[in-house]
Amino acid sequence: MKIQHISSGSPALARYTEEALLQGAWQRPALSLRDRGIITLASVITRSQPDAVIFYTHSALEHGVTPREISEIVTHLAFYAGWCNGS
Numbered sequence: 001m002k003i004q005h006i007s008s009g010s011p012a013l014a015r016y017t018e019e020a021l022l023q024g025a026w027q028r029p030a031l032s033l034r035d036r037g038i039i040t041l042a043s044v045i046t047r048s049q050p051d052a053v054i055f056y057t058h059s060a061l062e063h064g065v066t067p068r069e070i071s072e073i074v075t076h077l078a079f080y081a082g083w084c085n086g087s
Contacts, residue, residue, distance in 0.1 A: 033063040041065075042073055046081040 026036055037060035044052035057070060078086025 034060075034065060037063040037065050038069075038073065041070065042077060045074065045077050045085055048081075048085050 026033065031039070037056065041053070041056045041060045044056050060070060061067070074086050
């Protein structure tokens with residue numbers, strides 16, 4: 001998983017993101033990558049971050065979350081985060 005669009009505007013931020021977030025926090029053993037994908041996707045949905053939703057949806061799929069599960073996550077969160085965040 002790489003966040004490429006950051007590097008064009010801020011190479012330092014891209015490097016910090018890669019090292020601290022993707023190689024650091026995402027690699028901690030207490031949660032699986034699949035669980036982290038679900039948690040992160042839910043978080044960006046509730047924060048109404050559409051670009052991040054697209055990125056982390058793909059990431060969640062890569063880490064074993066099924067399309068059906070993603071649909072259910074979005075539907076479930078609509079009740080808690082607002083209908084607009086679920087659409």
